[in-house]
Amino acid sequence: MTLPRKDLFEIPEGVIYLDGNSLGLLPKGTQAKVATVLSDQWGQQLIRAWNSAGWMDLPQKVGDRIGAILGAPAGSIATGDTLSIKVFQALASALKMRPDRKVILSDAGNFPTDLYMAQGLAGLIGGYELRTVSHDEMADHITDDVAVVMLTHVDYRSGRMYDMDDITRRAHDAGAVMLWDLAHSAGAVPVDLTASGAEFAVGCTYKYFNGGPGAPAFIYVRPDIVTEVKPALSGWLGHDAPFAMEPAYRPAMSTERMRVGTPPIVQLAILDHALDIWDDVDMGELRAASVDLCELFIREVENRCPELELASPREAALRGSQVSFLFEQGYAVVQALIDRGVIGDFRAPGIMRFGFTPLYLGREDVIRAAEILEEVIRDKIWQDPKYQIVSRVT
Amino acid sequence: MTLPRKDLFEIPEGVIYLDGNSLGLLPKGTQAKVATVLSDQWGQQLIRAWNSAGWMDLPQKVGDRIGAILGAPAGSIATGDTLSIKVFQALASALKMRPDRKVILSDAGNFPTDLYMAQGLAGLIGGYELRTVSHDEMADHITDDVAVVMLTHVDYRSGRMYDMDDITRRAHDAGAVMLWDLAHSAGAVPVDLTASGAEFAVGCTYKYFNGGPGAPAFIYVRPDIVTEVKPALSGWLGHDAPFAMEPAYRPAMSTERMRVGTPPIVQLAILDHALDIWDDVDMGELRAASVDLCELFIREVENRCPELELASPREAALRGSQVSFLFEQGYAVVQALIDRGVIGDFRAPGIMRFGFTPLYLGREDVIRAAEILEEVIRDKIWQDPKYQIVSRVT
Numbered sequence: 001m002t003l004p005r006k007d008l009f010e011i012p013e014g015v016i017y018l019d020g021n022s023l024g025l026l027p028k029g030t031q032a033k034v035a036t037v038l039s040d041q042w043g044q045q046l047i048r049a050w051n052s053a054g055w056m057d058l059p060q061k062v063g064d065r066i067g068a069i070l071g072a073p074a075g076s077i078a079t080g081d082t083l084s085i086k087v088f089q090a091l092a093s094a095l096k097m098r099p100d101r102k103v104i105l106s107d108a109g110n111f112p113t114d115l116y117m118a119q120g121l122a123g124l125i126g127g128y129e130l131r132t133v134s135h136d137e138m139a140d141h142i143t144d145d146v147a148v149v150m151l152t153h154v155d156y157r158s159g160r161m162y163d164m165d166d167i168t169r170r171a172h173d174a175g176a177v178m179l180w181d182l183a184h185s186a187g188a189v190p191v192d193l194t195a196s197g198a199e200f201a202v203g204c205t206y207k208y209f210n211g212g213p214g215a216p217a218f219i220y221v222r223p224d225i226v227t228e229v230k231p232a233l234s235g236w237l238g239h240d241a242p243f244a245m246e247p248a249y250r251p252a253m254s255t256e257r258m259r260v261g262t263p264p265i266v267q268l269a270i271l272d273h274a275l276d277i278w279d280d281v282d283m284g285e286l287r288a289a290s291v292d293l294c295e296l297f298i299r300e301v302e303n304r305c306p307e308l309e310l311a312s313p314r315e316a317a318l319r320g321s322q323v324s325f326l327f328e329q330g331y332a333v334v335q336a337l338i339d340r341g342v343i344g345d346f347r348a349p350g351i352m353r354f355g356f357t358p359l360y361l362g363r364e365d366v367i368r369a370a371e372i373l374e375e376v377i378r379d380k381i382w383q384d385p386k387y388q389i390v391s392r393v394t
Numbered sequence: 395m396t397l398p399r400k401d402l403f404e405i406p407e408g409v410i411y412l413d414g415n416s417l418g419l420l421p422k423g424t425q426a427k428v429a430t431v432l433s434d435q436w437g438q439q440l441i442r443a444w445n446s447a448g449w450m451d452l453p454q455k456v457g458d459r460i461g462a463i464l465g466a467p468a469g470s471i472a473t474g475d476t477l478s479i480k481v482f483q484a485l486a487s488a489l490k491m492r493p494d495r496k497v498i499l500s501d502a503g504n505f506p507t508d509l510y511m512a513q514g515l516a517g518l519i520g521g522y523e524l525r526t527v528s529h530d531e532m533a534d535h536i537t538d539d540v541a542v543v544m545l546t547h548v549d550y551r552s553g554r555m556y557d558m559d560d561i562t563r564r565a566h567d568a569g570a571v572m573l574w575d576l577a578h579s580a581g582a583v584p585v586d587l588t589a590s591g592a593e594f595a596v597g598c599t600y601k602y603f604n605g606g607p608g609a610p611a612f613i614y615v616r617p618d619i620v621t622e623v624k625p626a627l628s629g630w631l632g633h634d635a636p637f638a639m640e641p642a643y644r645p646a647m648s649t650e651r652m653r654v655g656t657p658p659i660v661q662l663a664i665l666d667h668a669l670d671i672w673d674d675v676d677m678g679e680l681r682a683a684s685v686d687l688c689e690l691f692i693r694e695v696e697n698r699c700p701e702l703e704l705a706s707p708r709e710a711a712l713r714g715s716q717v718s719f720l721f722e723q724g725y726a727v728v729q730a731l732i733d734r735g736v737i738g739d740f741r742a743p744g745i746m747r748f749g750f751t752p753l754y755l756g757r758e759d760v761i762r763a764a765e766i767l768e769e770v771i772r773d774k775i776w777q778d779p780k781y782q783i784v785s786r787v788t
Contacts, residue, residue: 012438019441021438031432034432038424039420042417046736082474082629082655084654087653092518119628119642123628214660230517246506260478261507264475266602266606348639
């Protein structure tokens with residue numbers, strides 16, 4: 001498709017949305033899709049809809065659509081739960097695959113929930129060390145005592161991207177299992193899970209996939225190992241015969257074993273609709289457009305606002321689809337920008353994040369956003385006391 | 395309110411719905427509520443809606459509404475995830491509270507996912523025994539080697555109900571932690587969690603609460619122990635300061651520590667709407683109506699269909715809000731009933747389940763359902779080959 005395709009989304013009047021890396025836009029037609037699920041399926045078919053409306057198969061259908069975007073074969077991705085839960089599932093399974101090793105290696109700047117879930121798992125089973133090092137030190141720390149390397153492909157603050165193939169190869173050379181968190185990659189940059197050879201990947205769908213607030217997460221398991229993978233969260237819908245009501249858990253012979261409880265049908269249906277857009281997206285074209293928008297933004301902002309320090313890699317190949325700038329008063333600047341229709345977000349300490357989503361952003365949006373940022377900085381608009389009040393979420 | 399209140403629900407033409415114990419009806423006004431969440435909140439407010447539309451506080455708000463129905467104080471119930479996940483959280487926390495004990499005691503007829511999750515947890519941490527006994531043997535098996543007694547209050551097949559206060563007292567007398575699964579109790583029978591003294595309770599909301607397919611689950615933690623409870627699923631939204639992005643997990647000082655990942659906002663909003671109905675429900679009146687409907691159904695069916703064997707307790711006080719009958723060809727009978735607008739369901743082996751929801755069922759529905767069941771049995775309609783084909787879900 002020719003990018004951007006603004007006509008596919010509801011875009012609020014006067015808004016330049018640079019926060020699709022946090023919550024994507026509402027795809028047009030979502031309302032009608034949900035109306036069908038509520039009125040025709042739930043309301044009329046009721047319990048029968050699990051069969052008649054395909055609810056039972058919806059998690060797998062959606063997983064296959066995500067897989068098609070991420071280079072994962074049909075049947076290798078399960079959907080549901082939250083990304084935190086999927087991190088736990090993948091990590092617990094990975095540790096069981098390397099019983100003699102007691103180290104989980106991750107990035108000290110990883111998104112907190114990934115580290116927290118690892119800490120909770122380690123506390124639960126005992127005897128494990130969560131070892132965190134910086135991006136630059138990572139390659140040197142993939143040693144033969146590491147059970148699993150757990151990394152977020154694109155850093156949530158800086159947008160810095162790991163070389164997925166290289167790191168995975170290093171993990172395997174050291175005998176470790178590789179787990180990628182694709183939260184800021186899925187729908188943002190080209191990913192080929194099969195080519196990477198990684199055992200596990202997880203991700204969320206409310207960012208670049210536009211699945212809506214609280215959209216279900218996903219987990220990938222490399223097909224050749226799936227029958228060896230022991231699910232720690234062994235729920236009935238991951239059972240090989242959920243409705244046989246057997247007393248003992250017996251995992252499904254596919255990635256379906258990573259399903260846990262009853263799937264969130266309404267949220268899955270919204271996501272399924274949002275994924276329609278991706279049938280016509282070429283990830284190479286999307287990436288080229290993303291790089292162009294990011295480069296343009298960096299150039300424009302650096303020319304206009306010398307006070308701001310680029311907090312993302314300058315080289316496009318090392319960056320995801322976001323650009324971050326460091327500014328001590330970044331929180332207040334972001335509030336002032338939002339007040340002027342430019343929605344980015346802030347992550348402590350001092351990071352202003354701007355996500356670029358070529359599906360609904362064009363060059364004119366990027367230039368206008370840079371102009372408004374220039375005004376806020378030049379005229380010290382951020383000094384207004386109203387922008388200093390810290391609310392819970394930005 | 396005067397029961398039933400059929401005007402509050404969408405009821406398909408010609409349907410008598412006796413499966414509210416599996417998936418409740420669609421409350422009227424759900425469509426409009428969801429339209430607001432999609433168009434006004436997600437569509438227009440976008441990421442700001444986490445604050446401006448109250449998304450961040452929605453899980454707790456919904457938890458407090460559920461608590462008000464279950465005798466749980468404000469702040470003691472967290473919502474989100476699935477019931478399977480909540481079982482895991484409660485069980486993992488309970489085991490950590492009794493480190494010297496290695497037995498999880500449950501009912502051999504417990505709903506499979508509860509047993510499966512316990513098996514998965516035991517397999518993950520090692521050294522634990524899941525001991526299952528029958529309902530009748532339960533009291534005698536609550537011994538001082540038991541770490542946690544994990545029971546479903548109302549049995550999903552028979553509707554048989556445990557004496558919550560008695561069993562909890564026995565568990566505590568033996569030094570064990572008590573965990574109740576309220577899947578078939580919440581909104582079905584009076585429950586007073588505070589009076590019971592139980593440490594943990596979990597439940598789902600798509601049955602008697604009418605929260606829709608895949609509605610979020612809930613978990614109760616007794617307020618006096620919450621700060622001792624170690625979350626095994628330590629996600630960022632259970633952190634004391636989620637947006638401080640601290641490297642180490644530090645649990646919230648309330649039941650909020652049982653939150654894990656990003657909440658399913660659309661499903662929570664649907665549930666929030668469904669709970670409006672409960673503001674005016676008196677659980678004593680609801681229970682009286684439920685007992686009346688169940689007794690009437692038993693009497694009518696036993697008079698009309700001597701071939702069927704009651705598989706629920708005859709005494710109302712020992713029964714939840716469902717009535718089950720055993721019949722070898724139960725699966726085919728249920729299919730024939732569904733074809734005639736009477737929707738119940740089937741659980742292997744041979745159990746036909748009929749749920750009674752006084753919010754939307756009256757005595758006339760019960761009598762009509764019994765008449766149709768009589769026809770199906772008397773005329774051997776179930777022998778029709780089309781009713782013998784087993785589909786995946788009933």
